[in-house]
Amino acid sequence: MCGIAGIIRSSGKETTLDALGAMAAVLRHRGPDGYGFYADADAGLAHVRLSIIDVAGGAQPLTNEDGSLIITYNGEVYNYVELAEELRRAGHQFRTRSDTEVLVHAWEEWGPGMFERLNGQFAFALYDRRTHMVVLARDRFGVRPLFYAQPDGDLVFASEAKALFASGDVTPAPDPVGLDEVFTFWSARAPRTVFEGVSQLQPGCWAQWRDGRLTVSRYWAPEYERGTVEPADALEQLDGILNSSVNLRMRADVPVGAYLSGGLDSTVTGALAAAASPFALRSFSVAFSDPALDESLHQRAVARVLETEHAVQSIGAEEIGAAFPGVVRHTETPVIRTAPAPMYLLAKLTRERGIKVVLTGEGSDEVLLGYDLFKEAMVRRFCLRQPDSAWRPRLFDRLYPYLNTGNRGGTFWSQFFLTAGSTDDPLFSHMPRFLLTSRIKEFYTDDRRAALEGTDVLQQLRDGLPADFQRWSGLEQAAYLEVTTLLPGYLLSSQADRVGMAHGVEGRFPFLDHRLFAFASALPGRSRLRGMKEKDILHRWARQKLPDSLPKRTKQPYRAPDVDAFFNASRPPEYRDRLLAPEALEAFGWFDPAAVGGLVRRCLAGRATGFLENQALVGILSTQLWHQEFFTNRQSAAPLPPEGADVLLGSAIHAVHNGDRG
Amino acid sequence: MNEKEVLQRARDFVIENFMYMRKNKTIGDDESLLRTGVISSLGMMEVVGWVEEAFGVIVDPEAITEQNFDTLNGIASFVTSRVSASAA
Numbered sequence: 001m002c003g004i005a006g007i008i009r010s011s012g013k014e015t016t017l018d019a020l021g022a023m024a025a026v027l028r029h030r031g032p033d034g035y036g037f038y039a040d041a042d043a044g045l046a047h048v049r050l051s052i053i054d055v056a057g058g059a060q061p062l063t064n065e066d067g068s069l070i071i072t073y074n075g076e077v078y079n080y081v082e083l084a085e086e087l088r089r090a091g092h093q094f095r096t097r098s099d100t101e102v103l104v105h106a107w108e109e110w111g112p113g114m115f116e117r118l119n120g121q122f123a124f125a126l127y128d129r130r131t132h133m134v135v136l137a138r139d140r141f142g143v144r145p146l147f148y149a150q151p152d153g154d155l156v157f158a159s160e161a162k163a164l165f166a167s168g169d170v171t172p173a174p175d176p177v178g179l180d181e182v183f184t185f186w187s188a189r190a191p192r193t194v195f196e197g198v199s200q201l202q203p204g205c206w207a208q209w210r211d212g213r214l215t216v217s218r219y220w221a222p223e224y225e226r227g228t229v230e231p232a233d234a235l236e237q238l239d240g241i242l243n244s245s246v247n248l249r250m251r252a253d254v255p256v257g258a259y260l261s262g263g264l265d266s267t268v269t270g271a272l273a274a275a276a277s278p279f280a281l282r283s284f285s286v287a288f289s290d291p292a293l294d295e296s297l298h299q300r301a302v303a304r305v306l307e308t309e310h311a312v313q314s315i316g317a318e319e320i321g322a323a324f325p326g327v328v329r330h331t332e333t334p335v336i337r338t339a340p341a342p343m344y345l346l347a348k349l350t351r352e353r354g355i356k357v358v359l360t361g362e363g364s365d366e367v368l369l370g371y372d373l374f375k376e377a378m379v380r381r382f383c384l385r386q387p388d389s390a391w392r393p394r395l396f397d398r399l400y401p402y403l404n405t406g407n408r409g410g411t412f413w414s415q416f417f418l419t420a421g422s423t424d425d426p427l428f429s430h431m432p433r434f435l436l437t438s439r440i441k442e443f444y445t446d447d448r449r450a451a452l453e454g455t456d457v458l459q460q461l462r463d464g465l466p467a468d469f470q471r472w473s474g475l476e477q478a479a480y481l482e483v484t485t486l487l488p489g490y491l492l493s494s495q496a497d498r499v500g501m502a503h504g505v506e507g508r509f510p511f512l513d514h515r516l517f518a519f520a521s522a523l524p525g526r527s528r529l530r531g532m533k534e535k536d537i538l539h540r541w542a543r544q545k546l547p548d549s550l551p552k553r554t555k556q557p558y559r560a561p562d563v564d565a566f567f568n569a570s571r572p573p574e575y576r577d578r579l580l581a582p583e584a585l586e587a588f589g590w591f592d593p594a595a596v597g598g599l600v601r602r603c604l605a606g607r608a609t610g611f612l613e614n615q616a617l618v619g620i621l622s623t624q625l626w627h628q629e630f631f632t633n634r635q636s637a638a639p640l641p642p643e644g645a646d647v648l649l650g651s652a653i654h655a656v657h658n659g660d661r662g
Numbered sequence: 663m664n665e666k667e668v669l670q671r672a673r674d675f676v677i678e679n680f681m682y683m684r685k686n687k688t689i690g691d692d693e694s695l696l697r698t699g700v701i702s703s704l705g706m707m708e709v710v711g712w713v714e715e716a717f718g719v720i721v722d723p724e725a726i727t728e729q730n731f732d733t734l735n736g737i738a739s740f741v742t743s744r745v746s747a748s749a750a
Contacts, residue, residue, distance in 0.1 A: 419697050439699065442683040442684055592683070594682075594685065595685065598678075598682025599682070599683065601682075602679065602682075607679065609704060609708075610702050610704040610705050610708075611704070612702060
């Protein structure tokens with residue numbers, strides 16, 4: 001896994017090695033093992049490398065045989081061995097064993113037809129210097145990031161937005177609508193970002209840039225074609241796909257480890273990884289000092305049965321507060337939960353223990369319908385069919401037992417769920433979450449609210465839904481929304497790629513193999529969600545295929561301390577009072593000082609315990625940190641010098657360095 | 663303490679703790695606190711706790727109903743009846 005960057009000109013401006021070096025420098029955490037550049041008169045590419053496959057021969061940028069195609073690539077194409085074989089048979093010559101070179105030949109052989117053949121997680125740029133054309137591409141689910149901007153008709157792209165700003169061609173400015181999306185969906189929705197003029201390539205898309213024009217095309221989108229009957233051999237099919245998916249993701253020239261959360265999904269990936277690993281598997285997990293959030297007993301139980309070499313990152317309020325500014329620097333967006341912080345610290349521990357690739361259970365809840373949100377939507381729909389029924393809303397008590405603590409209230413609480421959105425609304429399943437999250441906007445300043453008058457990000461989401469959406473069942477609609485909003489925008493980004501790559505740790509996600517998605521989405525709904533039993537087919541598979549001694553429990557939703565991280569720590573982080581002070585709030589202009597003052601007062605009194613105030617505090621504080629980091633206090637890094645590069649290609653570099661390196 | 667005074671204290675409590683970020687919004691004495699989104703389910707537990715603490719009444723689980731707790735008038739009426747019942 002790596003970091004990529006590039007500048008392709010149509011404006012006639014010069015691309016300097018200094019600019020490429022500056023872009024590479026701010027991405028160095030993604031690729032601490034090496035770096036390289038390509039530069040000619042009107043194009044430059046940069047690459048920072050985390051060596052995983054073909055450690056000796058996989059340096060980048062890399063070219064085809066005649067040097068006309070140059071690639072800079074971040075990611076893994078797991079089926080590269082099979083693709084290379086196919087390409088060799090078609091006459092292509094390979095100089096390395098890397099998956100990078102496979103992509104170059106795949107483009108030559110298949111053009112845009114290559115993308116659907118790739119099984120992996122990737123973002124790359126392929127530059128054709130004969131035609132001065134660039135291809136950008138991103139994997140199906142959006143595991144790997146790819147940002148771009150088009151200042152003055154040029155194309156500037158990179159794995160992270162901070163590299164665009166380091167190029168000197170793109171000036172950082174906030175996009176208020178992007179922030180409004182964060183405070184609705186938990187993240188901006190691609191192609192939008194929280195930076196004005198900066199876009200992200202949508203998952204499942206590729207783009208062609210030629211003569212200053214960018215054309216984006218889609219090669220994959222989630223589709224649902226459910227059957228009416230579960231195939232008799234469904235469990236065997238699932239077994240085959242899961243094993244193949246994990247085995248492909250164990251391909252690496254360095255040891256592969258695993259994260260264990262204590263729940264079923266990471267137990268499955270951990271068990272299959274342990275079986276496929278030639279060494280004792282190294283596993284890692286997070287333990288919280290707050291017993292209400294901690295699952296370490298269950299994690300240890302899984303590690304014991306799998307006989308992994310297990311390491312634990314203990315997290316208390318202080319650790320989250322201390323890590324949070326670094327987390328925001330890497331996520332590059334405000335967040336409404338501190339949950340990325342423990343993952344950031346876990347990646348740090350993982351790297352310190354010498355592991356740079358981990359398998360995790362991410363994606364299972366989206367593909368096999370594990371989230372409470374799916375059940376909640378089903379129950380809401382069921383209740384609204386008979387609005388006068390007294391007993392139907394009682395199902396919410398089963399779904400959220402804490403809402404009915406000691407029988408305090410019963411159906412009374414269910415009103416919130418039953419008034420959040422009509423069944424005619426295509427966003428029905430997600431309206432409780434979207435409405436609850438949107439309440440952070442009550443803290444906006446009057447000016448901010450006025451500037452966003454007429455902006456309706458919910459309607460924009462509705463307007464962009466695919467034509468088939470109406471044909472899908474309520475569950476499938478909910479799954480689609482989850483796979484295209486929260487998964488790429490927040491979970492795979494702020495809680496995975498960005499916090500993992502902050503420490504040079506690559507996550508791999510067997511449940512996000514597109515073959516598993518195709519298999520699962522062709523099953524009848526009840527194979528995945530049977531009554532109130534989530535991921536039914538995976539539970540059946542686990543009972544049949546995994547040892548009896550292995551715990552197969554449904555874990556509680558992953559949460560980290562939010563308000564408590566900043567107000568219940570033995571020592572509050574220094575930035576808390578400074579950034580929440582009226583002067584800082586007024587200076588940045590996002591949130592109303594009086595409203596935030598009310599929130600701080602309740603936090604100090606220990607009364608801010610509900611979802612609204614927890615998410616508001618984290619959202620406001622992370623926005624202040626984000627604003628400070630990217631707009632008022634931007635740090636610069638010294639450019640990576642060409643002298644230290646593993647690869648130097650292109651006429652501009654040869655001119656500078658007398659062609660002494662290839 | 664009469665019902666009017668309890669109503670005023672309940673209104674102050676709700677505004678100070680649940681509406682501090684909505685400076686231009688008001689809540690009617692008969693408006694639903696839950697449906698208008700002023701108070702969430704967890705927030706309702708806080709209101710119940712406040713009623714117990716501020717007025718010294720015990721709130722049985724079965725008393726937490728829409729009628730007693732979903733409006734400011736409902737809260738005022740419930741508290742007044744309980745206070746006067748315990749004083750009698």
